[in-house]
Each structure stands twice: as C-alpha cells, then as structure tokens.
Amino acid sequence: MLLQQLLNGLVVGGVYALFAVGFNLIFGIQRFLNLAHGAVFMTGAFVAYYTVEAGGPLILGFLAAIIISGLLSVLIEIVCFRRLRKSGDAEFGAILSSMGASLVIMTVWQWISKTQVVRFPFDTVPVVIFRFWGLRVSLLQVIMMVAAVVIVMIMAWFLYRTSFGRQVRAVTDNEKAATLVGVNPNRTYSLTYFISGALAGAAGVLVGLAFNNINYMMGEPYLLFGFAIIILGGLGSIPGALLASLIFGMGQTLAIAYLPSGLTTAFIFSAMFLILLVKPTGLMGREEAGILRGRR
Amino acid sequence: MLDIADLEVRYDGIVALRGVSLTVGAGEVxxxxxxxxxxxxxxxxxxxGLVSAASGTIHVGGEDFTHLRPWTISAKGVLQVPEGRQVFSDMTVLENLQLGATALRGRPSDLDVKDVFELFPILQERSTQLAGSLxxxxxQMLAIGRALMGxxxxxxxxxPSLGLAPVVISQVFAALRTLKEKGxxxxxxxxxxxxxxxxxxRAYILDQGRIVLSGNSxxxxxxEGVVAHYLGVDAEV
Known part of the structure; x- marks a missing residue:
C-alpha cells in the first residue's frame, strides 16, 4: 500500500516537475516570476481537448498543446516582460503584468469553454492496468511518467549539450558578456520562454487526462504548487525544481492517503516551512539561487 | 580599419563624448x-553598440557600424574584452572559449582553443574549472582568449590591467605584445x-569627453608636459 502510494506520488511529482521546471527556468534566466505560467498550463489542456474533440488523435493534441503553449509563452515575454526588462529593476512590474496576462488568457478560455468543465472522451487513453509486485499501474500513469522523463531529459540535453543551450546559459550568466560574444539575448529569451511554455502545456495535457477535468481555473492551484516547489527546490535551480517536485508529489499523495482530507495542504506547506527553516535557500539553492544564476 | 568621426554620445542629458574623431589603422595598436x-x-x-551614438559615425573597414546592434557588431569581428573581465562565471573555462566562437557566424578563423592555450597555458590546466573560480x-586571460576565439x-x-597584481599585469601585456607582433x-x-x-x-588622450591630444606613443x-598634466601619478608607477 505504501509502495503503491509512493509510486502514485512519483507520477504526480513527474507532472509537477514539468510545470515547475519551466516556471523556474524563467526565474533563473530573468529573475521574473511568470504568474501567467498557470494560464499557459491550462491553455495546453484546452488545446489538447479541443484537438481530440475535433477528432484528432491524442498525440496530435499533445503536440499542438506543446507548440501553442510554447508560442503563447513567447508572446507573454514580448508583451509583458520585454519592455519592463529594458527599464531595469522590474521584478514587481513583471508580477503585475503577468498577472494581467493570466487574467486575459483565463477570460478567453472561459469564453471559449462557456465556463463549462470539459472532459476528454472516455477511452482517449485506453484503460489498461499493469500489475507487478503487487503494484497497480495504469497505462495513463505509464504515459505520464514516460512523457515527464523524456521531456525533462530533452530539455537537459538541450541546455547542457548543444551550443544553443550553451548560449542560453551564457545569457543567464552574464547578459552583457553574451551580447559581446555575438549572442542575441532577445532571441535566446524567446527560445527559453518557448521551452518553458511547452513544458507547462505538456503538464496541462497530462493533468487534464489524469483528473479528467479541464476548466479555465485549473492553472491556479498549480501556480501555487509551482511556487512552493521552486522555493523548496531553490529559486533558479533546475535540479532543485526536479527534486522538490518529486518530494512534493509524493508528500501530497501520502498526505491524501493517510491524513484527514482537510489537512493535506496544511501538511504539505508545514513540511515546506520546516525545510526552509533549516535551509532557507531551498534544497539545492545557493546564496544567489541556482545553476541558472542571476545576472550580476 | 576603425574610423570614428565627430562622435557625440549623451546619457540622460549629460554629454559623455563631444565630437570625438579617432582612427585605428590595420595592424596598429x-x-x-x-x-x-x-x-x-x-x-x-x-x-x-552597447551605447548608441547621438550623432557622428563609426566605420569599420569602410562599413557603417554606427547603428548596428551589439551582437551584429561582434559577429562582424569587432570584439570587446570588457572592463572587469565579465567571464561566464558559472561555466567552465572551455565553455567560455567555445562561446567566444559564437561570434564567428561562419567567418573563417585561423585560431582555435589550442592556440589560446598556447598563449595562456594556465587556461589549459584550468579548462574544466568554473570560470568564477579563477x-x-x-x-582576464580567459576574457582575452574568449574574444580571440571570435x-x-x-x-x-x-x-585589461585593472585590479591585477603587477606580475600578472606583465603576463597579460606580454600576451598582448605577442598579439601585436602577429598583426x-x-x-x-x-x-x-x-x-x-x-x-x-599611437595614442589619444581623452579628457571630459574630448580628444585633447594625440600622437605617436x-x-x-x-x-614632460603631457606626463605631468594628463598622466599624473600613473606615469610614475
């Protein structure tokens, strides 16, 4: 039973990781909290739903969700952040402008979905259950886990093994120096936002499938969880966000299984509070957070 | 090679450069x-291109560079080693050098990482270390090497000598002399x-945004007048 819960938690944590890694990537590179990240996530779920609803296969819906969420995220950077960034000290401005973007996106989807909760048609993912060692794993869980692992690995490969990824890290490290070696920071930022949005969109589809509940407000709790996760993992740290997502997912699943239902959130945030009491920079945070550290 | 004419730059209403004209010939320091x-x-x-000109022109090799974006200027082979080094401190020495080659954008280069290591052997020893730990x-050597990669x-x-110990300054300047000899x-x-x-x-002396003197170094x-007036204490070091 415990093992089963841990496994379920791992799956949930994998999806959180997709959400939180993208959220933290933007914080790491620009020091902005993108409060529209939850709305991008929700957009991914809707795009996949409407693709499937129109008769497309799920994999097409998934790809469409990734691409459209990525592009939406790029648009958010251009509209909400680019001018603010040029003005210098803009952390608070960015919070407000991305909150505004979030409201606009939510309102658009509220209008399109007519404020209805929508669900993927039954059997979008066939109900297949695998059993081994007394554990029970559904095909959907396998898909969620594989998608999360593959997507995070592609992102890590891109950031650490390609010259374009090296440029992204260079801009994060020192924007002026990156410009002087011929890197166009705007293009690099657009690319980073695309990756971030694509990850969120993928998470949105997986959550939409897992809970079979897609609505225009679904991004909000994830924004809160994502926020808690990146603080727990260390602001700006990608490995930290991964680790914290898995801990968070498992903690949440265990709390749901073994504690009175009203206490779940209280338990999770208390645990987070305790960890931060011991390690204020987060699990893998540094004084000046993360592998993708801020500019000097 | 570099031809600057009547350059004027203003920051928030303050005039930083007033009608500066300056040339650098090919192969000249x-x-x-x-x-x-x-x-x-x-x-x-x-x-x-990090600061924009209010008026005047900058030509490099006959081409107008005055209003190009900074990354384009770097990609065209005008490379700056910035004040305070500005290395990518969370990346390795090797990665810093590889990033320097970003500026090539398909331009041919007769120099690679090995040549930089030959000029600054210490960088080879440290090639897998994070630049911030140097x-x-x-x-400073890494910042110069990074620019050379482009x-x-x-x-x-x-x-380039800012904040460095005298023995290190002479190492850096020895390398610059090698570069000068290579043209x-x-x-x-x-x-x-x-x-x-x-x-x-040759040298130009800049004071309060104007070229006040120029000539052979x-x-x-x-x-003695120049030394006393413009070079001050530094000249006695």
Missing amino acids: VALIGPNGAGKSTLINTIS SGGQQ APKLLLLDE MTILLIEQNATLALDLSN ADLAAD
Missing part, C-alpha cells in the same frame, strides 16, 4: 588614455598610461 570619467569606456561601448588575472579584426580592450589591430583603454604608451604605436611618453 592605439591606446586611449585619460582620467576616470573622461569617457573612455563610453567610447568603446559605443563602438560595440583568479582575476586568469579571468577571430577579431579589431580587438577592443577595456582596462592584430587593437584599441586599448588603459588607466596605466606607462603600460599603454609602451605597448601602443613614444613622443607622448617623452613629453
């Missing part, structure tokens, strides 16, 4: 000296006027 706040860094950052002198046709150096075109900003005049063929260094 030209020093730009002057007191703090004279506008030396502003000039070099305007050439790099000493100031090593970071095959500069004009190398802009902003205060590199260099515009050097330097607070240490003695060093700058020693390395360069040897003549300027020999002119």
Whole structure:
C-alpha cells in the first residue's frame, strides 16, 4: 500500500516537475516570476481537448498543446516582460503584468469553454492496468511518467549539450558578456520562454487526462504548487525544481492517503516551512539561487 | 580599419563624448588614455553598440557600424574584452572559449582553443574549472582568449590591467605584445598610461569627453608636459 502510494506520488511529482521546471527556468534566466505560467498550463489542456474533440488523435493534441503553449509563452515575454526588462529593476512590474496576462488568457478560455468543465472522451487513453509486485499501474500513469522523463531529459540535453543551450546559459550568466560574444539575448529569451511554455502545456495535457477535468481555473492551484516547489527546490535551480517536485508529489499523495482530507495542504506547506527553516535557500539553492544564476 | 568621426554620445542629458574623431589603422595598436570619467569606456561601448551614438559615425573597414546592434557588431569581428573581465562565471573555462566562437557566424578563423592555450597555458590546466573560480588575472586571460576565439579584426580592450597584481599585469601585456607582433589591430583603454604608451604605436588622450591630444606613443611618453598634466601619478608607477 505504501509502495503503491509512493509510486502514485512519483507520477504526480513527474507532472509537477514539468510545470515547475519551466516556471523556474524563467526565474533563473530573468529573475521574473511568470504568474501567467498557470494560464499557459491550462491553455495546453484546452488545446489538447479541443484537438481530440475535433477528432484528432491524442498525440496530435499533445503536440499542438506543446507548440501553442510554447508560442503563447513567447508572446507573454514580448508583451509583458520585454519592455519592463529594458527599464531595469522590474521584478514587481513583471508580477503585475503577468498577472494581467493570466487574467486575459483565463477570460478567453472561459469564453471559449462557456465556463463549462470539459472532459476528454472516455477511452482517449485506453484503460489498461499493469500489475507487478503487487503494484497497480495504469497505462495513463505509464504515459505520464514516460512523457515527464523524456521531456525533462530533452530539455537537459538541450541546455547542457548543444551550443544553443550553451548560449542560453551564457545569457543567464552574464547578459552583457553574451551580447559581446555575438549572442542575441532577445532571441535566446524567446527560445527559453518557448521551452518553458511547452513544458507547462505538456503538464496541462497530462493533468487534464489524469483528473479528467479541464476548466479555465485549473492553472491556479498549480501556480501555487509551482511556487512552493521552486522555493523548496531553490529559486533558479533546475535540479532543485526536479527534486522538490518529486518530494512534493509524493508528500501530497501520502498526505491524501493517510491524513484527514482537510489537512493535506496544511501538511504539505508545514513540511515546506520546516525545510526552509533549516535551509532557507531551498534544497539545492545557493546564496544567489541556482545553476541558472542571476545576472550580476 | 576603425574610423570614428565627430562622435557625440549623451546619457540622460549629460554629454559623455563631444565630437570625438579617432582612427585605428590595420595592424596598429592605439591606446586611449585619460582620467576616470573622461569617457573612455563610453567610447568603446559605443563602438560595440552597447551605447548608441547621438550623432557622428563609426566605420569599420569602410562599413557603417554606427547603428548596428551589439551582437551584429561582434559577429562582424569587432570584439570587446570588457572592463572587469565579465567571464561566464558559472561555466567552465572551455565553455567560455567555445562561446567566444559564437561570434564567428561562419567567418573563417585561423585560431582555435589550442592556440589560446598556447598563449595562456594556465587556461589549459584550468579548462574544466568554473570560470568564477579563477583568479582575476586568469579571468582576464580567459576574457582575452574568449574574444580571440571570435577571430577579431579589431580587438577592443577595456582596462585589461585593472585590479591585477603587477606580475600578472606583465603576463597579460606580454600576451598582448605577442598579439601585436602577429598583426592584430587593437584599441586599448588603459588607466596605466606607462603600460599603454609602451605597448601602443599611437595614442589619444581623452579628457571630459574630448580628444585633447594625440600622437605617436613614444613622443607622448617623452613629453614632460603631457606626463605631468594628463598622466599624473600613473606615469610614475
């Protein structure tokens, strides 16, 4: 039973990781909290739903969700952040402008979905259950886990093994120096936002499938969880966000299984509070957070 | 190679450069000296496109560079070694050098990482270390090496001796002399006027945003009036 819960938690944590890694990537590179990240996530779920609803296969819906969420995220950077960034000290401005973007996106989807909760048609993912060692794993869980692992690995490969990824890290490290070696920071930022949005969109589809509940407000709790996760993992740290997502997912699943239902959130945030009491920079945070550290 | 005419730059209403004209010939090392706040860094950052010119023109190799974006200027082979090194401190020495090659954008280069290691052997020893863990002198060498990886046709150096110990300064300047002998075109900003005049063929003295004097470096260094007036204490170091 415990093992089963841990496994379920791992799956949930994998999806959180997709959400939180993208959220933290933007914080790491620009020091902005993108409060529209939850709305991008929700957009991914809707795009996949409407693709499937129109008769497309799920994999097409998934790809469409990734691409459209990525592009939406790029648009958010251009509209909400680019001018603010040029003005210098803009952390608070960015919070407000991305909150505004979030409201606009939510309102658009509220209008399109007519404020209805929508669900993927039954059997979008066939109900297949695998059993081994007394554990029970559904095909959907396998898909969620594989998608999360593959997507995070592609992102890590891109950031650490390609010259374009090296440029992204260079801009994060020192924007002026990156410009002087011929890197166009705007293009690099657009690319980073695309990756971030694509990850969120993928998470949105997986959550939409897992809970079979897609609505225009679904991004909000994830924004809160994502926020808690990146603080727990260390602001700006990608490995930290991964680790914290898995801990968070498992903690949440265990709390749901073994504690009175009203206490779940209280338990999770208390645990987070305790960890931060011991390690204020987060699990893998540094004084000046993360592998993708801020500019000097 | 570099041809600047009547350049004027303003920051928030303050005039930083007033009608500066300056040339650097191919294969020439030209020093730009002057007191703090004279506008030396502003000039070099305007050439790099980080600061925009209010009026005047900048031509490199006959091409108008005045309003190009900074990454385009770097990609065309005008490379700056910025003040304070500005290495990518969370990345390895090797990655820093590889990033320097970004500026090539398909331009041919007759120099690779091995040549940089030959010029600065210490960088080879440290190639897998994070650049932020290097000493100031090593970071300066890395910053120069990084610029060299982009095959500069004009190398802009902003205060390469700043904050370095004398023994390290002489290592850095020995490397710059090697580059000079290989025919590199260099515009050097330097607070240490003695060093700058020693390395360069010609020099300009900038004061309060104007070129107040220019000439052969040897003549300027020999002119006691110049030494006393513009080079001050630095000249005695």
